[in-house]
Structure formats: C-alpha cells, structure tokens
Amino acid sequence: MKARAALQKVLRQNEFYILLVIILLAIVIQARSGLFFSLDNIVALAGAMVVPGIFAVGTYMVLVSGGIDVSFPALASLAVYATTRMLVDWGWEGGLWLPLVLVIGISAVLGAFNGAFTATIAVPVLIITLGTSNVFSGFMQGALSSVQIPSIPPAMAEFGRASLLVTENPRTGHLSSLPLSFLVLVVIVAAAFVVMKYTTFGRSIYAIGGDESSAARAGVNVKRTKFALYIIAGVLAGIAGLVRTSMMGQMHPTNLLGMELMVIAAVVLGGTAITGGRGTLTGAMLGTLLIVIVQNSMILVGVPTIWQRVALGVLIIAGTAVSAVQMTRARKRQGAIV
C-alpha cells in the first residue's frame, strides 16, 4: 500500500516526467552519435548549466511567490557592465572580491527597485519587470553608452578560466573542462534548497504564492518578504552575469538579453506553477538541464542549429501547456463544473 502511494506520488510529479524525457533524449542522442555519455559531453553540459542554472534558481523562487521576473537578464547585464567598466577604468589588478562585492551591491539595488514596486503598487509583476527591464537595458546602453569591453579585470578572467577538471575525448582529442564556476551553481542550489525548505522566509514565499491574503492573516509580512525576495533574485542574476562575463573573458553587454524566456520555460517545464505556490528546485534544475541538452547536444546527432531554436520553441510551448493543464485541473478540483 505504502509503496503504491509513493509510486502514485512520483507519477503525479512533473519531475518524474521531465527526467524520463531527459533519459529518452540521452538514449536517442547516444544511439545516434555514441557521444552523449562521453565524459567531455557531460562536462560540457555541466559547464553550460551554470549560468542558466543560477538564473533558474532566482526565477523558481519568484514564480513560487506568485510573481514573475523578466528583468533579470537586463539587471545582470547592467550590474556586470557597470562593475566591469569601473574596474577596467580604474585598472583594478586585485582579487575577485571587489568585482563580486560591486556586482552584488549593484544588483541588490536594482532588485530592490523591482521589489519596492512589486510590494507597493498593485500592478502585475510582469508589467513592472517588463518596465524595469527596459529601464535597466536602456540605462546601460544609453547613459553608460555600453560597448563591448574586450578585456576584463584579470581576477575575473582567471576565475573564468579556472577549471575543476579537464577531460580529453579519446577519439577526437577535444578538450573539455568543467569550470570552477560550476561550484558556484552547486553552492547556490544548496543554499536555495535550505532557504526554501527550512526557513520561515522560504515557507512564507510558498504561502504567499498559495494565497497572499491568507499569508497576511497568518502573520507573514508580505511586503517585506516580497521586497527581500526580489533583492535575492536580483543578486542571483548579478552573480550569474558575473560568471558569464568571466567565462567569456570579455564583457558583451547584450549577450544575456533575451534569456528570460528560455529560463522561465525551463523552470515551468520543471513543474513550477506559473500561477505560484508550487514547484521544486529539483524540477527547476531538471528543466534547465533539458533545455541545455537541447541547445548543446542536438548538434551531436547532426541536427542543424536552426532546428535547435524550433525545438526550444516546442519546449516552451510544452512548458506553458503543462502549466495550463495544471491550472484547468486545479480548477476542476475546486468543483467549478460548467
């Protein structure tokens, strides 16, 4: 009986199905190319997970609270561009701590903008973050007249190049390395897991996503929680931006823009409800992994790059469809027939 209940629980979870899809995709790619389960492919996937993975953590937290943030790529770009510009102009030769402090500081302030608007005015968060997204990227491109910065402070470049391990493909001789930044993702995921599962703050985010007025009646300071949440989401985005710039070895101001749809799709595919209140970190990571596999590995089976975008589009539609079906089901459960 217990085993069956446990099985039923697993079968109801999105995570299970997305894992199934990932395994199927892996088997297909492996069968066609023989390269999927090679160490260098795994390592390449892990490396490609880092930036979307960190973004996904923030997006998952915001979605659970019943909000949505589309400004994080612009926020990250602005924070990292401003930081890099300053440090390059000063000729900073010191450690990584200063870029990290600057990025965290700036993105916290930018996140606080989102948080302050969300907590105080009754406008859908989507509209607010669409607005701030434009303000952030406009400020970067206009006021800071952003251009590509070809050389970044040495500490950042060094961090970007550092690897945890390097592998060589025995057949092709291709070198892959697992970047040090993968550790950053691991630490952030672990921290987010603890926050969302074991802190009153994390459970308050779930409570607000479930029913905001009930949360307020239960004694949750809804405004303060949301404010803090958007600051955290901003900081996570900033860190992801710093990692991306470091790994690329140059600051490309528009490189991140447009990632929001892919990241939100990944998180929703992983079972986080776009209506709030539901979702797991595991699901968010699996969703991200699926999208990263589609982006990176389809080339292994000889699918031209243009089709990757089609596949990505299909996944986004699938992701939204999943949450639409969930919503309908939830409504049916509430007994609203006809």
Added chain:
Amino acid sequence: MEHIISLRGISKSFAGVQALDNVTLEIAPGEVHCLAGENGSGKSTLIKVLSGVHAPDGGEIILGGESHRALTPKQAIAHGIQVIYQDFSVFPNLTVLENLAFTSEISDKRPFVSWRRMRRTAETALEKIGVSIDLDARVDSLPVAQKQLIAIARALMNDARLLVLDEPTTALTNREVARLFSVIADLTAEGVAIIFVSHKLEEVFEISQRFTIIRNGRHVITCLPEELDRASFSFYMTGREFDDERFTGGDIAADPILELDGLSVSGAFEDVSLALRPGEILGVTGLLGSGRTELALAMFGLMPHDSGRIIVDGKEAKLRGIRDAIDLGMAYVPEDRLTEGLALERSIGKNITISVIDKFVSRLGTLRESQLNAEAQRWVDRLKIATPTPANAASTLSGGNQQRVVIGKWLATGPRVLVLNGPTVGVDIGSKHDIHRVLRELAADGLAVIIISDDIPEILENCNRVLVMRDGRIVHEVDSVDTTEERLSDLMSKDVAEGGKR
C-alpha cells in the same frame, strides 16, 4: 456571569452610509450565539469591529475587564478571538501539516522551521478537535469540510475563547454539518464560545443557544430560541411577513413536455425516468454526490449519456450540447448563477437582453436598439421588476429585484422548461422568498420548472412533486403536500433509510 466580550452601542459609518447604528452584542463563555441578518444588514461590519479590523465611530468594547474604544487585530487575537472566514484562509498549495503549523512558526518569529516540530504541532491541533486528516495531503485535494476543520483546528491552537464562524455550512453536506456541530458541541463544553453567522433556519435553531438579529445596521432583538419561531425569525430579519403556503400546482397540462426514459450515465446515475408537465414545479433532491447535478447536466447534453432516451414533446431528442437544448426551449441555471449572473453597473435592460442579443442584430451588424429596449421593457413588466425604467443600473435594485433580472435573462431565451440547480444557495431570506414567488408565478403561466436542491423546506414549499435521488438512482417520488421535512430528510439519507446502520 462575565462576558468574553461585550460590544455596547456600536456605531460605524462608511462614507456617510450608516453600517451599524447602536448595536449591542454580548457573548458569554461556552455559548453558541447566532448572529443573523440579511446581506448588507451589518453582520460582517460587526464581526470586523469584534476582530479589530474596523474601528467603530461610537460605542464601547469591553474585553478582558477593560473598556476599549476600538480593538486592534493583535488585541483581539491576544484575547482569544478567532474568526474563520468563509474562504478559510488556508493555503491550497501546502500540506495539511504546514497549514496547521505555519502560523505558530511565524508568530514565534523563528528564522528556521523544523518539520518535526511542525508535525507535532499539527497532530496536537487535530487531536484537540478530535478529527484525523492525512497530514501529508495537500489541502487543495481535500473536500471543503476538511478545509474548514483545518481552519478551525488552526484557530483553536492559540487558546481561542471565542470562535466566529462566518456562514460555515454553505458548502457542506448534511453529514458534514453534523460533524461540524459535534465539534462545536465539544468546544462549547470546554468553555469556548461560538458566534455562528448563518441564515439557514434549521441549522441556527438546532445549534444556537441565543440569537441576536440585526437589520439595516440596527439591533432588532437578542433572545433565546424558545422566544422565536421560523416566522418571527424571518420577520425580525427582513421586516416582512411571509406566508408559508405550499405550492400545489395549478393547471398542470396532461402531456409531458420533457421525459427521461431510463437515462444512465455510468459512474453518475442509473436508470432515471421522469416526466415533466407544463405548469408544474418538480423537485429533485438528494445529498451531494447523489447524482442530482449530473442528472441536470445530462438532461442538457452537457454530459453524454450511456443509455436511455431524452424525449421532448413526445419525440426523442438528440442533444449534443447546450445549444441544442436551448433550441428545444430548455434553459439551465447552474448553481450560484442567480447570485453571480449580473453586471451590476450595467443597465437592467442590458442585463436581461444580453442572452438574446444576437436576435437583435440588423443586416449591417448593428443593434436594433428600439426593439432591444422593447424586449427589456417586456420582461421588466412581466417579472414586475420595481424600477422606473430598464435603463437604470442593476445596482439600483434591491436584492430580490436583482434576482428577477437574472431570471429574466434566462427567460428571454424563451424556454418552455426551466431547470434551476440550487437556485437560492447563499441567498438571504427576503430574496429567497422573492425568487420562489417568481418561480411559482412562472409555473402558473405554464412554464415547466425543475428545482434541484438539497434545501428541504425550499423543495417542499415550492414543488408539487419531489423526486429523491440516492446513489445515482431515483429512490422515491413523494407528494410535497403530505410529506414532512423530517420524512424527506430521512428519505435522502442512506443511514436512516437502512435502519440507522453505518
């Protein structure tokens, strides 16, 4: 005896509207106090004064031996006053465990939650009211009654001394109501007082030890149940007298307009046969889950039937959806639609004609305004809607007249059969009588009406014939004139019909 809380001479106005005028309410420990009044009578304002949400303009609140001008929500909670709102304030996305224990984690201001401690808290909370619910179930998968028990259990955790239940039985089945009442009895035995807000007559008489009735923001009477009967209760609430006369059916035509012959939908109901004649009001009753709603859906082609026939005017009808049913002159008013089916800020006329607006489109695609207005006027006259002109906003009407507008909207489609599912769920007494009067008038004019409801007095007073459903079958047909409420209730409930066995 010292009162838990005394509200004396409370007045409160909002933007010039006097919501409460010199109202007094005193609650003794361990009593079940019924607070009754029609919608808009000031009940909810009074409760909000009690729970500290609203500060009154005048009057005195005596709580814990001290006199206050107004309370804050914190003070109210600190003195053990807990309100269970109609939406229960639960978190549908979280487990029962967390719903029960989350509040205390928050109020203890802990930075970290301990799942083990929360489980203990939740178990204790459920034990206190003597119910067992799977702690790991997600709340949105539970029936309404269990959500309510969770809300009650949660409210009781912080040494509640007064529990306010705001229309607690609206969504419950009879058995669930009985369960709730036994929980209430246990609580009052421990000295917890209950304010029971409801306008369901049977229930308030069954459970309440004292009554306070308010009308138009004024205190009408506080008394013991012995001093009230159904008629005086309705009178105090509405200020109107109602006759309890039963509908017997006037000129009932010989030929049925709608017949069901052995209709079955697997998993919902089986072998249902009935015949409906113009001029009669047929009642279909049964507990929730007896198949009554599914029967209505199948009758309108909203749920495909597996076997049996639907016969309209003596000919078998194939219904593929609501459109077919409307074309055959059948109208279905789902639950709550009489209370929700209005655009209040739009005109009465527009509200009525919205259902038939496509009949008034000219060849150019524009609306024929004058014909539309004439149609609206026709229904205003026919249903005796009290308004100088259909151009007035629906919000200018009294509750009962608003209900007429909604009925008019359905009637404008020209039905010969009108099926209403739970027509007066959540409707206050005055409006309820108004709806019933309109339905009787319509039947007298030759409409065939089916009322699906589990409100026993409603069914007995307004239907000339009653079909009782149980477990998907029609088990009895009774004549409403010689059937008592107790008898009908017994017929509906399986336990009693099978000799009280479980």
